[in-house]
Amino acid sequence: MHLSTVSRVLNGDQSLSIRPETRDRILTAAHRQGYRPNAMARALKRSRTGALAMVVPLLRNPIWAGIQRGALQAAVEGGQVVMILEEPQDDVRPPTDYQYLVEESRADGLLIATSRREGAGRHRGLVVPHVYLNRRGPQPGNNVVMDEDMAMRLFVDHVAALGHRRLGVVDGFKIIDTVHRRAAAVRALCSARGMSVTFEHAEDTEEGGYEAARRLLQRSEAPTAIGVGSLTQLFGAMMALRELAVSVPDDMSLVSFDEDACLRYLEVSVTSVSMPLHELGAAAVRALIERVNGGAGEDLLVSNPLTLVQRASTAAPRSGRRLRR
Amino acid sequence: MHLSTVSRVLNGDQSLSIRPETRDRILTAAHRQGYRPNAMARALKRSRTGALAMVVPLLRNPIWAGIQRGALQAAVEGGQVVMILEEPQDDVRPPTDYQYLVEESRADGLLIATSRREGAGRHRGLVVPHVYLNRRGPQPGNNVVMDEDMAMRLFVDHVAALGHRRLGVVDGFKIIDTVHRRAAAVRALCSARGMSVTFEHAEDTEEGGYEAARRLLQRSEAPTAIGVGSLTQLFGAMMALRELAVSVPDDMSLVSFDEDACLRYLEVSVTSVSMPLHELGAAAVRALIERVNGGAGEDLLVSNPLTLVQRASTAAPRSGRRLRR
DNA sequence: CTGTTAGCGCATTCAC
């Protein structure tokens, strides 16, 4: 009984008929000695590393926790290790800059979760197995995104049902793919319902949210309900409302497009749209594994579970003049 | 001119005297063909992967952004790749559960940033190169932590200078190493200054912060200044203050032990202690690289830059009865 | 100073 037999047993080779006792002897011996197959050597032989690389923007945005967690879980189920690379926001690089990970065979495929849309023309496109996560890449076929359309529908329908007709949206710049899709969706929804909508795009920081909300509030025809693209911007927006003495929800309804536990604890607990972050991460990893295995690709739209978390920041628009305080 | 020569040129072998033109020819050819050394094969030969694994708790706490960023930068400078593994809070595992990464040679060493202190006795200790980051491991020699003592000194001195004598602290459970060290530091500082201090330990969630703050406020001799261990707990604590109509800073001074941009934008902008997160991450990676190279180890205390960010949530304790609102 | 060669640890093809 020798080397190769051991290898086969350890890899669970089906076409191997071995005496169960021998099999057991091998397994227990391996376990007892704490045998670990060398991933490098195995990778070299199989030309598969068993690792996936995920590139995410280095953000404080809590959505990444949910996404990463889903991805991690799916990876474990698929027998893969995930390495996460965080890209500083002040040093944004094209996705091709991460191909080296596959080319050097440190990973089998790439999960690209950087948020910026590339100019579809100039971009050469990745030549290694990959999936764009929460954004679309230059070509169709490798994109796994959430149903921002549905999310915006929840937002618009909620405030419309309360009686609002003039909406405002504070969000990041349109170069961010999710922002782009959300804006298009809101525009279409409002137009279909005969509602008006005003967008203010700004940096995804507290300061950006603050400035954008101020601009929105100082318009001649200010909206009566505002959606805010991220938790970060929300903090800024709430300060703007406070400064201008606009009370929520009496003078203004407020909805966050990021769900987070802290929303319940703010000065006014904030209604939000909760996205399927966990499912997004998991779906992307599964899609990538499929591509690494040579499977073809289809774009994926993750829609479940997508819900509105109703809290205290939304109400009917003020009709009379009941000034609180 | 053959294979090994190429290898040597590409690895920048000094002891190689070659005609510059040949050298150039090799380099340009390699570049033109997009040659990438196969990291697996190289690792196999050198028995060094060039990768470090960092295990962090899957928290929304923004401190990890700073730490990871510092670590990443130091890693790039050291020619290493960092793979980040996130450990779900609901599935806490001992550090030894991650040794397989080194044993399978997926990584050369481990950065352990999970927060829980192990029972020093039972724990076998890691047998692979490693560094504990922002916490202490079972033995001295491999720990890189921040100067929580100094941080607490900034907090206590700040409120003491404002005239506070009764302090409160809302923090996580003492099984978290940083919490343990902070508590010890505050106790010593207060005792030395003849001040009293009350601790409330709770889950590191908004809910936990809320409950702990309530308990603190309902004591017969409530403190006049409170320090809060994390941003998450801070949200809860602020809700408790709001509900009990305790105004900040008039009735209560408030300090966060996490610094974050959003603090400036809260209903009352919150004073905080800013920790050297970036430096911590970088120092830990450098320390780990040293250990991977066989170097001995010393515990490291990262103290710079450590500052108090003064905002509007701290003031002298109320003496008279000036009730604002 | 440069070319040849041996193996890093494993999976797998082939004879047996």
Added chain:
DNA sequence: GTGAATGCGCTAACAG
């Protein structure tokens, strides 16, 4: 059904 042999891509120790 099982053992021996080959090579994944690279580096380093050798000999030339």
